[in-house]
Amino acid sequence: MLQLQAIRDRKDEIIKALKKRNIDAAPLVQNVLELDEKRRSTQTKLDNTLAEANKLSKEIGLFFKAGKAQEANVLKEKTGTLKEDSKRLGDDLNTVADELQAILYQIPNVPHQSVPAGNTDEDNEEVFKEGEIPTLNTDALPHWDLAKKYDIIDFELGVKITGAGFPVYKGKGARLQRALISYFLDKNTEAGYTEMQVPHLVNEASGFGTGQLPDKEGQMYHVGEDDLYLIPTAEVPVTNLFRDEILSEKDFPVCYTAYTPCFRREAGSYGAHVRGLNRLHQFDKVEIVRVEHPENSYKALDGMVEHVKTILRELKLPYRILRLCGGDLGFTAALTYDFEVFSTAQDRWLEISSVSNFETYQANRLKLRYKDENGKNQVAHTLNGSALALPRVLAGILENYQTKEGIQIPEVLVPYCGFDKID
RNA sequence: GGAGAAAUGGCAGAGUGGUCGAAUGCACUAGUCUUGAAAACUAGCGAGGGUCACACCUCCGGGGGUUCGAAUCCCUCUUUCUCCGCCA
Numbered sequence: 001m002l003q004l005q006a007i008r009d010r011k012d013e014i015i016k017a018l019k020k021r022n023i024d025a026a027p028l029v030q031n032v033l034e035l036d037e038k039r040r041s042t043q044t045k046l047d048n049t050l051a052e053a054n055k056l057s058k059e060i061g062l063f064f065k066a067g068k069a070q071e072a073n074v075l076k077e078k079t080g081t082l083k084e085d086s087k088r089l090g091d092d093l094n095t096v097a098d099e100l101q102a103i104l105y106q107i108p109n110v111p112h113q114s115v116p117a118g119n120t121d122e123d124n125e126e127v128f129k130e131g132e133i134p135t136l137n138t139d140a141l142p143h144w145d146l147a148k149k150y151d152i153i154d155f156e157l158g159v160k161i162t163g164a165g166f167p168v169y170k171g172k173g174a175r176l177q178r179a180l181i182s183y184f185l186d187k188n189t190e191a192g193y194t195e196m197q198v199p200h201l202v203n204e205a206s207g208f209g210t211g212q213l214p215d216k217e218g219q220m221y222h223v224g225e226d227d228l229y230l231i232p233t234a235e236v237p238v239t240n241l242f243r244d245e246i247l248s249e250k251d252f253p254v255c256y257t258a259y260t261p262c263f264r265r266e267a268g269s270y271g272a273h274v275r276g277l278n279r280l281h282q283f284d285k286v287e288i289v290r291v292e293h294p295e296n297s298y299k300a301l302d303g304m305v306e307h308v309k310t311i312l313r314e315l316k317l318p319y320r321i322l323r324l325c326g327g328d329l330g331f332t333a334a335l336t337y338d339f340e341v342f343s344t345a346q347d348r349w350l351e352i353s354s355v356s357n358f359e360t361y362q363a364n365r366l367k368l369r370y371k372d373e374n375g376k377n378q379v380a381h382t383l384n385g386s387a388l389a390l391p392r393v394l395a396g397i398l399e400n401y402q403t404k405e406g407i408q409i410p411e412v413l414v415p416y417c418g419f420d421k422i423d
Numbered sequence: 424g425g426a427g428a429a430a431u432g433g434c435a436g437a438g439u440g441g442u443c444g445a446a447u448g449c450a451c452u453a454g455u456c457u458u459g460a461a462a463a464c465u466a467g468c469g470a471g472g473g474u475c476a477c478a479c480c481u482c483c484g485g486g487g488g489u490u491c492g493a494a495u496c497c498c499u500c501u502u503u504c505u506c507c508g509c510c511a
Contacts, residue, residue: 043481050480080491203437246469248451401444
C-alpha cells in the first residue's frame with residue numbers, strides 16, 4: 001500500500017498519476033487524509049489521558065510506599081474516569097485506524113511516469129522486439145495438437161485425477177519441463193541470483209504482505225482446515241522472506257531465484273484463448289526477486305529485463321517487450337514490462353514473463369526496511385519477474401520448432417534434455 | 424496425535440506487581456590509540472506513533488482479563504523445545 005507520508009506530501013501528484021489507471025482517486029485520497037487527521041487527534045487525546053493515568057499510578061505507588069494509604073485512596077478514585085476515557089478513546093482509535101487501513105488497501109500503486117495511459121492491452125507500448133518468426137508448413141499445428149500427436153502432455157488424464165487446467169506431462173514432455181526448470185535456474189544463478197526453495201503454501205500474513213490479499217482472495221486456492229493459501233507465484237513466499245526485516249545498505253542488492261509450481265483459480269477465465277497450455281490452474285515458473293535501494297530499483301528493473309532477454313535469445317524464440325499501460329498494470333506494480341513470445345501456429349503473442357518494480361508498495365505492507373546512512377529506517381523497493389513461466393515457453397517451443405520430422409529441441413536445452421528431438 | 428517445559432532487544436540471557444523499554448555479555452556503529460589491523464579504552468546502539476524539536480504514548484509471542492499500576496498474576500490462541508506414538 002502507499003505510504004501515508006507520501007499521500008500527505010504529494011497528494012495532487014498521486015491523484016494525477018492514478019488517472020493513468022483510469023481511476024479518480026481524489027475521493028479516496030481525501031478520505032485517507034481526513035481519517036488520518038482524525039486518527040492523529042484521537043491518538044493525541046488518548047496519549048494525554050494515558051499520560052495522566054500513568055502519573056497518578058506512580059503517585060499512588062509512592063503514597064503506598066510511604067504508608068499514606070489515605071492519600072493513595074483519594075487518588076485512586078480519580079483514576080476511574082481516566083480509565084473510562086482511555087477505553088473509549090482506544091476503541092475510537094481502533095475504529096478509525098481500521099477504516100484508514102481499509103481505504104489504503106483500495107488504492108493501487110502509483111504508476112511510474114513512463115507508464116502510458118490506456119485502458120486495455122491494446123494500449124500497451126511495444127518497446128522492443130527481437131527474433132525471427134519462423135515460416136511453418138501450412139499444416140503446422142497448435143501445441144495442444146502437437147502434445148497429443150507426440151503424446152507428451154495429457155490434458156484428459158489431468159481432468160480425470162484433478163480437473164481442467166491440471167495437465168499431466170509425459171515422457172519427453174516431462175523431461176523437457178525438468179530441463180527448462182534446470183536451465184532457467186542455472187541462467188539465473190549465473191546472473192547472480194541465489195537459488196531458494198520455499199514453501200508452496202503460505203499463511204494469511206504473507207498473502208497480505210505481497211498484496212494478493214485482501215483484493216485477490218478469490219484467485220488463490222485456500223486450504224480452510226489450516227487457513228493456508230497455495231501460492232499463485234513464488235513472488236509471495238520469496239518476497240515475504242523479508243517481511244518485518246530491516247536490512248543494512250550493504251545488504252543490497254538482494255537477488256533471489258526460486259522454482260515453484262503456481263496455483264491459480266483463474267475464476268472468470270474461459271474461451272478459446274485458454275486452450276491447451278495458455279491458461280492453467282497449476283503451472284511451473286522460475287521467478288526472480290530483488291530487494292533494492294530506492295535509488296537503484298529502476299536500474300535493477302532494466303537489468304532484469306536484459307537478463308530475461310538473454311534467455312529468450314538463447315532459446316531463439318521471437319519475442320517482444322511491452323510496457324504495460326495504466327489500465328493493464330497490476331494493482332501493486334509501478335511499472336511492468338511484459339515479455340511475449342510469438343506463437344506461429346496460433347498466430348498470436350503469448351505472455352511468458354512479467355517484470356515489475358513495486359517501489360515501496362509491497363515493502364510498506366511488508367515492513368521491509370533498510371537503515372540509511374543516517375541510521376534512519378527507510379522503506380526498501382521490491383521487484384520481481386518471471387524467468388520464466390514454463391507453459392507458454394513450452395507452447396512456443398513446440399509450435400515454433402515443429403518440423404515434418406518432429407519437434408526440434410532448442411540447442412541450449414539439449415544437454416538438459418538428453419535428446420534433441422521429440423518424434 | 425499424547426505428556427511436560429518454554430516464548431524478553433540482532434544473538435545469548437537477567438528480571439515474578441510500582442522508579443523497567445527493560446541488567447549483563449556478545450555483535451554492531453563512531454571516536455581515542457596504531458603505519459594499518461587486532462587488543463584496550465570512551466561513547467552510542469530495538470520498533471512504531473507523535474512533535475519544528477522536545478515532551479509524551481504504545482510494544483517483553485498474539486488476543487482478552489484482574490489491578491490505581493502488569494514483562495511479572497489469570498484465561499485463551501499460536502509457536503518452539505524435550506519425551507512418547509506415527510512416518511517419507
